[in-house]
Amino acid sequence: MIEEIIKYLSVYMVSMVKFFGGPVTGISLGLSYFETVLLTIAGMMTSVVVFSFAGRAAAGWLSRRRIARNKPVFSKKNRNIVKVWSKFGIKGIAFLTPLLLTPIIGTIVAALFGAPRKNIILNMLWSSVLWSFALTFVAFQFRQLFSGMF
DSSP: OHHHHHHHHHHHHHHHHOTTHHHHHHHHTTOOHHHHHHHHHHHHHHHHHHHHHHHHHHHHHHHHHHHHTTOOSSOHHHHHHHHHHHHHHHHHHHHHHHHHSOHHHHHHHHHHTTOOHHHHHHHHHHHHHHHHHHHHHHHHHHHHHHHTTO
16 A cells, blocks of 8 residues: 555656656556556646746746856747747647646746746646646557567
8 A cells, every 4th residue: 555655656746847757657667557647647737836826936046046057048948938938828838848848847937928827727737638648658658569578
């Protein structure tokens, strides 16, 4: 019983920080497809809810940190994020968050651009559901492909 709880918490907590880590962790721990999907969604959405409330404060902290380390304001990554926001808005940021950003950074970016909290949460929800099903499916397929090799 405790082992199962630790497995669930592992997938949940990894998904809070790095979305793609959820499916990989779930599979490596032997969880089912749907357990992995649900825990990955829950992990990302926990980060989204927490950082949608603290997003502007976190953005201020990141800005002060960047200034203290003398990092440029417009790095290549930042310019690409601005391009995505300009073309697609919150939907584009939400779509790319699980793949290219982390749930934390994606939420902070959306908050920094002034997206309403409700829009951030709803858009990140559909994105987490879509990508959780897709990435978990891919990870399960690779596991089955490689299990026959060893």
